Amino acid sequence: MKSRHDMIERYIGLMSGTSLDGVDAVLLEMDAQGKPQVVEDSFLPFPAGVREQVLQLQAIGHNELDLAARLANTLARIYADVVAQLLGKAALPAAAIRAIGCHGQTIRHAPHAAYTLQIGNHALLAELTGIDVIGDFRSRDVAAGGHGAPLVPAFHQDVFASDTENRVILNIGGISNLTRLHRSLPVIGFDCGPGNMLLDAWCQRHTGKPYDANGDWAASGRLHQSLLQQMMADDYFQLAPPKSTGRDLFDLNWLEQQLAAWPALDAADVQHTLLQLTAHSIAGEVRRHCPQTQSMHVCGGGAHNAALMQALQQQLPDIRICSTAELGLPVHQVEAAAFAWLAWRFCHRLPANLPEVTGAAGLRVLGALYPA
Ligand SMILES: Nc1ncnc2c1ncn2[C@@H]1O[C@H](COP(=O)(O)OP(=O)(O)O)[C@@H](O)[C@H]1O
Numbered sequence: 001m002k003s004r005h006d007m008i009e010r011y012i013g014l015m016s017g018t019s020l021d022g023v024d025a026v027l028l029e030m031d032a033q034g035k036p037q038v039v040e041d042s043f044l045p046f047p048a049g050v051r052e053q054v055l056q057l058q059a060i061g062h063n064e065l066d067l068a069a070r071l072a073n074t075l076a077r078i079y080a081d082v083v084a085q086l087l088g089k090a091a092l093p094a095a096a097i098r099a100i101g102c103h104g105q106t107i108r109h110a111p112h113a114a115y116t117l118q119i120g121n122h123a124l125l126a127e128l129t130g131i132d133v134i135g136d137f138r139s140r141d142v143a144a145g146g147h148g149a150p151l152v153p154a155f156h157q158d159v160f161a162s163d164t165e166n167r168v169i170l171n172i173g174g175i176s177n178l179t180r181l182h183r184s185l186p187v188i189g190f191d192c193g194p195g196n197m198l199l200d201a202w203c204q205r206h207t208g209k210p211y212d213a214n215g216d217w218a219a220s221g222r223l224h225q226s227l228l229q230q231m232m233a234d235d236y237f238q239l240a241p242p243k244s245t246g247r248d249l250f251d252l253n254w255l256e257q258q259l260a261a262w263p264a265l266d267a268a269d270v271q272h273t274l275l276q277l278t279a280h281s282i283a284g285e286v287r288r289h290c291p292q293t294q295s296m297h298v299c300g301g302g303a304h305n306a307a308l309m310q311a312l313q314q315q316l317p318d319i320r321i322c323s324t325a326e327l328g329l330p331v332h333q334v335e336a337a338a339f340a341w342l343a344w345r346f347c348h349r350l351p352a353n354l355p356e357v358t359g360a361a362g363l364r365v366l367g368a369l370y371p372a
């Protein structure tokens with residue numbers, strides 16, 4: 001008889017999100033019943049210059065095709081490095097891995113124009129690692145009329161849903177997105193708006209640091225009520241789900257337009273108000289679409305922002321706010337684990353989108369295979 005060990009399939013998930021901080025990797029074991037378990041993780045920060053190259057490609061510019069192809073090669077080498085690091089930590093050979101699920105780096109997200117573009121040279125990643133690579137998870141959902149985002153709610157449902165509690169899973173990456181896991185309601189999930197992205201950009205510009213650790217700088221400033229109100233009046237926050245967004249909308253240009261009426265605002269007050277924007281936009285969506293929520297489990301780097309967590313709790317006093325670690329997955333593992341899980345779905349030709357979440361015409365198998 002086969003032991004449990006023989007039945008296990010191992011997948012690697014790679015996630016590099018809109019924060020542009022680097023690549024999160026996890027090693028996920030799937031047992032014969034389809035139960036996932038993360039057994040190792042790793043992180044590789046982007047080397048100098050990569051972040052700038054991604055940002056450059058997110059705006060319309062000169063010679064985009066050549067730049068995108070070169071950056072896709074650079075990313076594949078970084079992805080291969082983090083895979084090697086992860087396998088080293090786990091003391092496993094490449095042959096022990098069934099497939100890599102690679103999100104790639106989003107450079108354009110335009111579901112209204114029926115495309116979304118994540119780059120990363122998956123052929124090169126397969127060549128460098130000797131492991132099957134599954135990538136381009138979003139395009140098939142978009143082809144079926146969906147937003148191709150968010151894709152993580154199906155994974156959230158699989159690992160975090162409860163029979164006894166109405167939960168919300170909140171991921172605060174560059175963008176914030178939530179998944180409603182209520183006992184008697186369908187799963188919904190959508191992007192709430194900017195998560196860390198504007199906070200990071202403003203902090204970088206004024207302090208030279210890539211992010212505002214714990215939200216300490218934001219906490220030192222004061223709320224500018226009129227600015228907050230004006231920002232909250234953006235159309236995106238009024239839209240009903242399904243909806244998804246990215247740097248295409250909430251970037252420094254957007255912020256500069258918002259600030260045009262107040263050219264002399266104190267930088268720390270702006271940071272404080274941006275933090276409140278993240279908290280208010282999330283809380284508004286929770287009140288509108290998830291009113292019976294009992295607990296909210298936060299993941300993503302924003303979960304480390306103590307001032308942001310405090311602001312969220314103030315906005316949602318009746319909800320118990322805690323981290324996904326309480327449910328067994330540390331905050332930095334959730335998104336990468338979702339892409340390992342998506343690779344498992346692909347390898348078994350199981351659909352992975354939730355049409356009610358993305359707006360697609362139906363269930364679809366997501367991803368494309370680059371064999372080792
Ligand atoms: N200690 C911390 N204090 C405040 N913010 C943090 C901290 N650690 C990480 N972050 C935030 O988390 C971001 C990275 O989050 P991540 O979940 O990796 O997002 P993405 O998926 O968009 O890459 C950083 O850019 C930063 O804004």
Ligand SMILES: [Mg+2]
Nearest residue numbers: 017019021022
């Ligand atoms: Mg990240």
